[in-house]
Amino acid sequence: TAALRVTDGALVVVDAVEGVCVQTETVLRQAMAEKIKPVLFINKVDRNILELEVDGESMYRTFCRTIDNINVVTSTYEVEDMGSIEVHPSLGNVAFGSGKDCWAFTLKRFADMYSAKLKVEPGKLMERFWGDNFFDAKNKVWRFEPQSKEGRTLKRAFAEFIMDPIIKVARAAMQNNKEKLKKICGKL
Numbered sequence: 001t002a003a004l005r006v007t008d009g010a011l012v013v014v015d016a017v018e019g020v021c022v023q024t025e026t027v028l029r030q031a032m033a034e035k036i037k038p039v040l041f042i043n044k045v046d047r048n049i050l051e052l053e054v055d056g057e058s059m060y061r062t063f064c065r066t067i068d069n070i071n072v073v074t075s076t077y078e079v080e081d082m083g084s085i086e087v088h089p090s091l092g093n094v095a096f097g098s099g100k101d102c103w104a105f106t107l108k109r110f111a112d113m114y115s116a117k118l119k120v121e122p123g124k125l126m127e128r129f130w131g132d133n134f135f136d137a138k139n140k141v142w143r144f145e146p147q148s149k150e151g152r153t154l155k156r157a158f159a160e161f162i163m164d165p166i167i168k169v170a171r172a173a174m175q176n177n178k179e180k181l182k183k184i185c186g187k188l
Helices: 022-033 045-051 056-076 107-118 122-128 157-174 178-187
Strands: 010-015 038-043 094-098 103-105 134-136 141-143
Touching (some): 010 022, 010 056, 045 056, 103 107, 134 157
Parallel strands (some): 010 038
């Protein structure tokens, strides 16, 4: 805890597959005692993509559980004079990635990338990329339920705009499918 007294922040790294462990709670409790606001990095997302072959929607649900667990711990040890310490992807204090493969992202990165194409300002897009938000491409409208007016099933925005493209790139790269990679990168 002596090291915590001279730090400006706490980067809490949680395994995307294993989730929050006992040691995570201990570190969070110590950081909170020193009034250090945490930011969250959900690591080993590559395992979900390549090893477990999980889809974007399943990853979203797993990430939600992890974030909820972190917020339960932080609210337990919250001190009034610290202000809000909630971690939430749309606030920009949650990142996802793979430390081993040296890549990571926040919702802001994708909001900046898609902003012009979707004609939505990045801050608003960050909010739409998380939660029960679904984009109906045919009608070019956002919905809060996973069905269009015509009854078509819609994908959650996080899966459609963020995880599915990452999954496609990763799997094409692992299969050494250069044509598919060129096609995907051309669309970006």
